[in-house]
Amino acid sequence: MALPTQDQVTEALRAVIDPELRRSIVDLGMVRSIEIRESGKVEVVVSLTTPGCPIRSHFQQAVAANVSRLDGVSEVGVGFDVLSDDEKGRLQQALGRPGGLPEGALAQVKNVICIASGKGGVGKSTMTANLAAALQADGRSTGVLDADVYGYSIPRMLGVDQRPEVNGERKIIPPPGPAQIRVMSIGFFLERNAAVVWRGPMLHKAIQQFLEDVAWDELDYLLLDLPPGTGDVSMTLAQLLPQARVIIVTTPQPAAQSVARRAADMAAKVDLELLGVIENMSGFTTPDGQRFTIFGEGGGQLLADDLDVPLLGKVPLAEELREHADSGSPLVLDQPDHPASQAIRATARGIVAATPQALPVMQAESPAAPAPAAPISGSELPVVQVQG
Numbered sequence: 450m451a452l453p454t455q456d457q458v459t460e461a462l463r464a465v466i467d468p469e470l471r472r473s474i475v476d477l478g479m480v481r482s483i484e485i486r487e488s489g490k491v492e493v494v495v496s497l498t499t500p501g502c503p504i505r506s507h508f509q510q511a512v513a514a515n516v517s518r519l520d521g522v523s524e525v526g527v528g529f530d531v532l533s534d535d536e537k538g539r540l541q542q543a544l545g546r547p548g549g550l551p552e553g554a555l556a557q558v559k560n561v562i563c564i565a566s567g568k569g570g571v572g573k574s575t576m577t578a579n580l581a582a583a584l585q586a587d588g589r590s591t592g593v594l595d596a597d598v599y600g601y602s603i604p605r606m607l608g609v610d611q612r613p614e615v616n617g618e619r620k621i622i623p624p625p626g627p628a629q630i631r632v633m634s635i636g637f638f639l640e641r642n643a644a645v646v647w648r649g650p651m652l653h654k655a656i657q658q659f660l661e662d663v664a665w666d667e668l669d670y671l672l673l674d675l676p677p678g679t680g681d682v683s684m685t686l687a688q689l690l691p692q693a694r695v696i697i698v699t700t701p702q703p704a705a706q707s708v709a710r711r712a713a714d715m716a717a718k719v720d721l722e723l724l725g726v727i728e729n730m731s732g733f734t735t736p737d738g739q740r741f742t743i744f745g746e747g748g749g750q751l752l753a754d755d756l757d758v759p760l761l762g763k764v765p766l767a768e769e770l771r772e773h774a775d776s777g778s779p780l781v782l783d784q785p786d787h788p789a790s791q792a793i794r795a796t797a798r799g800i801v802a803a804t805p806q807a808l809p810v811m812q813a814e815s816p817a818a819p820a821p822a823a824p825i826s827g828s829e830l831p832v833v834q835v836q837g
């Protein structure tokens with residue numbers, strides 16, 4: 450029987466996925482050598498990132514299983530070595546800028562902005578919904594993607610609750626929210642208040658679909674409402690959206706800054722640009738004009754100084770802001786002159802001033818960029834079904 454070719458072995462190795470990086474070892478440049486002996490024995494050397502790599506046996510089995518399936522292979526030998534520092538550097542660079550989305554996805558979106566925080570409940574979703582409303586009211590076409598897959602609240606805050614339709618190109622049409630904001634959330638695909646239990650790869654896939662398979666079309670701004678903290682979703686977004694910028698929402702107490710900083714550190718680690726800080730729940734003013742600093746004071750400025758980015762806005766505590774978020778109609782649209790609305794509109798103007806108003810120039814494909822992530826297996830998402 451004829452021996453397999455180098456190319457055939459390489460093709461077979463494409464199916465071997467690094468479980469942490471979720472890409473094929475071929476694309477990651479981790480296949481050091483392939484030797485095909487007369488006897489039909491194939492010897493593959495895989496380069497690991499560290500000598501004590503805990504996933505060694507996974508690679509051993511996966512390489513043997515995939516290569517031994519080829520015609521003409523009598524035996525598979527798997528050896529290991531370690532990537533040099535240079536090679537590791539190249540791998541990291543490639544991962545940081547993977548061009549994870551296919552060309553063309555989000556091509557007409559001028560700015561992608563993630564609204565993040567170190568801890569929960571600081572008002573990310575409220576800010577996202579109202580900033581979107583403010584931008585849209587200012588004539589900037591805006592979309593909102595609810596990236597808080599486990600704790601989605603955008604459908605409620607923007608009063609959109611319908612199963613999206615699919616257009617002729619089989620893309621999901623984001624239903625219009627107040628003032629024609631385009632809205633997408635996992636909540637649209639689930640039974641009312643159902644819980645989402647996906648982890649890692651499924652989460653990654655869901656968010657990828659929201660970016661790739663949704664007809665966002667032309668947008669000046671796509672705002673992403675992130676889940677609290679610095680988990681999987683942030684990593685996924687960083688991988689998929691290297692062009693995204695990040696706004697950190699924090700409360701005014703100086704003690705909250707170390708927690709808020711974590712979100713900023715995360716952004717820095719994955720190389721996303723920080724656009725600025727919003728201080729929310731920044732004092733409460735009674736109807737007769739008395740101001741109480743219920744959650745302390747000055748924290749937003751402290752954080753902004755610390756991170757060397759602008760404080761984009763200070764939004765007061767306001768019952769109306771909460772009420773309108775609860776009823777799905779942003780305060781910014783219903784009462785544009787309310788002090789909280791004014792603060793949010795000023796913040797939106799700050800965002801416009803700090804972001805380009807033209808489409809980013811397409812960057813040439815970097816030779817270091819690996820091919821798109823290998824398919825991730827698992828049960829189908831509801832998002833997939835809706836296209837069928």
Ligand SMILES: Nc1ncnc2c1ncn2[C@@H]1O[C@H](COP(=O)(O)OP(=O)(O)OP(=O)(O)O)[C@@H](O)[C@H]1O
Pocket residue numbers: 566568569570571572573574575576597600602675676677729730731764765766767768770771772774775789
């Ligand atoms: N400035 C404000 N004044 C009054 N209520 C506010 C203000 N900002 C947010 N809220 C209310 O506080 C609650 C939490 O806000 P929100 O859900 O926006 O926070 P979050 O950071 O998105 O939370 P999570 O981390 O759970 O996603 C909501 O009920 C919201 O209406």
Ligand SMILES: [Mg+2]
Pocket residue numbers: 573574575597600602674675
């Ligand atoms: Mg939220």
